[in-house]
Amino acid sequence: MSIDADYLLARLPAFYRERDAELGGPLRALLEVIAEQGAVLEEDIERLYDNWFIETCDDWLVPYIGDLLGVRGLYPVSGTQSFGQRALVANTLRLRRRKGTVPVLEQLAFDSSGWRARAVEFFELLGTTQYLNHRRLHSLRTPDLRQAVRLERIDGPFDDSAHTADVRRPPAGRHNIANVGLYLWRLHAYPVQRGQAFAIPGMTGCYSFDPLGREFIDDPLLWDGMLVNRPRSETEITRLAQPINVPEPLSRRALHDELTRLRQVIADGGTPEPLYFAAERGGAVLRIWVDGEEVPVEHLVVCNLSAIPGVNPEAWRRPPALLQVTPTQGGPAHDFPEAGASTPLVGFDPLFGRISLPAGVTAGRLEVAYAYGFPGDVGGGPYDRRPARGEDDAREGLLDPADYQVVIEVPGDFPTLDQALQAVVPGNRCLVRLLGDSSETLVGPLNLPNTQLAIEAANQRRPVLLGDLQLAGNDDTRLILSGLLLDGQLRLSGDLREVALRHCSLVPARGGIHHDDAAKGRMLAIRLTHCLCGPVRSEGALAGVEARYCVFDHGAGEAFHLPDTGLSIDRSTVFGRVTAGALEAANSLFGAKLAITRRQQGCVRFCYVPDGSKTPRRYRCQPDLVTKGLPAGKAKAERVRVTPTFTSTAFGHPAYAQLRLSTATEIRGGAEDGAEMGVWNLLQQPQREANLRQALDEYLRFGLEAGVIFVN
Incomplete structure (x- = not known):
């Protein structure tokens, strides 16, 4: 039922409606105000009804419903759409009915951590002398060399070959009578x-x-x-x-x-x-x-x-x-x-x-x-780019076509992106939407004064732009890129106003972002969120550079060359040196030395900063914390111990910028929220692992010990 002024007027005697029409509608105006508040009340009643059910309730109510079922308190995990507490609470009764069985451990691992899982009873894979009255024909001591797929899976999560006993505790030891293994896949498809x-x-x-x-x-x-x-x-x-x-x-x-x-x-x-x-x-x-x-x-x-x-x-x-x-x-x-x-x-x-x-x-x-x-939703990729929660920054999500005067779709209005860009008329707010995953070649430079240009991939698509994207304009020119993989350099020139990149990948070897006019650019603000990028360079002063949940990669070179520009960086990983005029940094990993000019302003918090760096004041940074008050010999050993190590630093590798499991806990849990420093703070993996280990205590069969084994 929808309450509006017509609905309320229809329930009044005709005399009042006729008299109201003669007087110019003052009663209708009053009823419109009443109907507006009635609609708010009606919506709130519907919301209260939805909040009775775990499938439809608001996020803040999930822990309360879980408390009614006796679900143990979990560490909150936010910032990603792939995981939440709702599934674990919803499946609690189903899991408890099957408590002690192996499939329940798999479902429990997925609900409490968001990672795909495979549970293995290692005692089933022990090579033992079989009793003739209790034969286990599936448990063969010697693998069949003709079964290539089975041989390929030996020592993995789907291994079905017999093994000798291993007396070490899991996860170091696996095949023993009391051991159960939970194999987890941290990488997503x-x-x-x-x-x-x-x-x-x-x-x-x-x-x-x-x-x-x-x-x-x-x-x-x-x-x-x-x-x-x-x-x-x-x-x-x-x-x-x-x-x-x-x-x-x-x-x-x-x-x-x-x-x-x-x-x-x-x-x-x-x-x-x-x-x-x-x-x-x-x-x-x-x-x-x-x-x-x-x-x-x-x-x-x-x-x-x-x-x-x-x-x-x-x-x-x-x-x-x-x-x-x-x-x-x-x-x-x-x-x-x-x-x-x-x-x-x-x-x-x-x-x-x-x-x-x-x-x-x-x-x-x-x-x-x-x-x-x-590992996660960073960079140009075919994933859902809508904000995970309503309170998240709207600048991290999709663009609203209603904010633009002209909307061009490729293919559709134009067969190629280059043709669409050539059709952009300066002076307008124009959105170019790429509907597919095709590769588009960029040809000529763009000169767009007084223009706001946005190029966005459709949600869950990843188009590829080949070549350099060159943009010139004036102090009323704005550029937004969203959801793109750019195999080239973003080259900027002139007194632009703003360049914003969200969920984009710029191949590091191609040069990243470069503003090449030393005399101009003081009005330009560059903002990146959820991006993989090469070096950021400017020959002159800019209004500022901001980055959040990003990776900047220039190997042993300069990842940032901003000698007279303020840099603000949060929850990001930087491979390369940093030169900037000023710095505000938090929860980030820096792989090489920093040289900040104005060190009397700004702060570096909960970061890893290499020795020899010149930065503003630091708060709870590594290796400063672990070396404080130690003699030189022990301090050197501690600095080596907490140095971050990565699975891969090659752009495009499946585990790009992912910390190794052997990395010191001061780095893997050193951010202000207890998650790891760097770009993959987004995933909050320590909280997920803690949630899983806490939930296992309730569902694991008596006498068994579980080991968590990360497949990747």
Whole structure:
């Protein structure tokens, strides 16, 4: 029911309505005020009703409902949409009915930490002499060397081979009678819906899934594979997680076996039932389009596309032009592809993220859908960019088209981004929205005085911009970039007013952000949030540079060259030296020395600052805290101990800027909120791990001991 002035007037005698009309409507004006307050009351009543239920209640009510069920207090986790306390409270009764079972531990781990999990009873994998009256035929002491997939999974979360006893406590020791293991995946799968594959120069018919052609094969100790599985939710709480339910790297052997079975079923005249390539519940783990037409699953061939040894120039193997499969019951062989088929066989390698076409086959355009791994929602990526909570800063979310005079969609209004930018008329507020994951080439520079230009990717999309984005203007020119991957430099010139980047990636090797006019730019404010970026440089003074939840990467060079500009940085990681006029920093990691000119102003709080840095006053920073009052020898050892170490510092690597688990607790829990310093403070991983360990005390079977094992 909706209360308005007409609704209230209709319930009054006609005499009052006629008299009110004769007097110019004073009664109607009064009823409009009453109706407005009535609508507020009606909305509040509906909100109170919704707050009775865990599925629809406000966030602040979740702990109160949990308290009614006796759910132990959890450390609050905010800043991410992938996890909250609501699921754990909602599933409490279901979990308690099955307390002590292994599937409950998996669900508990996911609800309390937000990480995908696999629970393993290690005592089931002990190699023991079997009693003939109680045979365990599945527990074989010696693995079958013909089962390649099972051999591939030894010592992992899906290992089913027998092991000798390990008497150490978990997680260091695993296979023992009282041990249970919880394998957790910290990296998430980010699905690209339909991106453009990168054509390898000089190798016709060879492509990379990555739109920039990046590879990390030179680091085998850290490299698990470029393509990861898109995890499918488990339908029942009583079922243990399988490889299809977790974001693990895709296996050549597992995909090869499935595609081989699928082709055999088709040759036998049956209906295939794929697992990894099923269309429902999230879709196939990868899809390929050749010149706009999708390649059928049965035309995909798993290949080892490493470089052929001894061949110069580099060459990859090619899939055959034809596969013939003989039916099980005999008869003529079935051809793949069939005669007259419009798409060829396409070879792909999930480990290296490579694609090859048969010899002599070419394509004008190759598009791919796949998922890659990454720790969290930072940088240009196909994730939900809306704020996780209503109280979050609106500048971190999506743009509102109502704020702009002109809205241009690509494709739609224009086929390419470059054509759309050339159509922007100076003097307007213009929003250019990119609706797909395609790669767009930037051509000419932009000169837009008195203009507010915004380029935004559609939500859960990641378009790629190739080339430098050059912008000139005046003191009323503003630029906003949102959700983009820029394989080039952002070059600014003139007295611009504002440049804001949110959820963007600028390839560090391309140069980052550069303002090249030393005499101008004093009005320019640069703001970045949730970004991965290269160096930020300005030859003259700017109004200021602000960064939050960002990574700035220039290796051993200068990550910031702002000799006469104030820098404000919060919850960020910096690889490279910092030169700035003034500094305000909090909860951040600096990988090289800082040289701040005006050290009498500003403050550095809860940060890691390397020795020899010249900064404003510091508060609870490392290694200052651990070395305070120690002799020189012990202080040196402590400085080495708390030095941050990273899983990878290579841009584009799945674990980019992620702290190693061996990093000192003073760094992993050294921020002001108890989370880690640096960009991944966003994930609040110490709180998640503490929530899981606290919840395990209630649900673990008596006499068992659980070990938390991070897969990645």
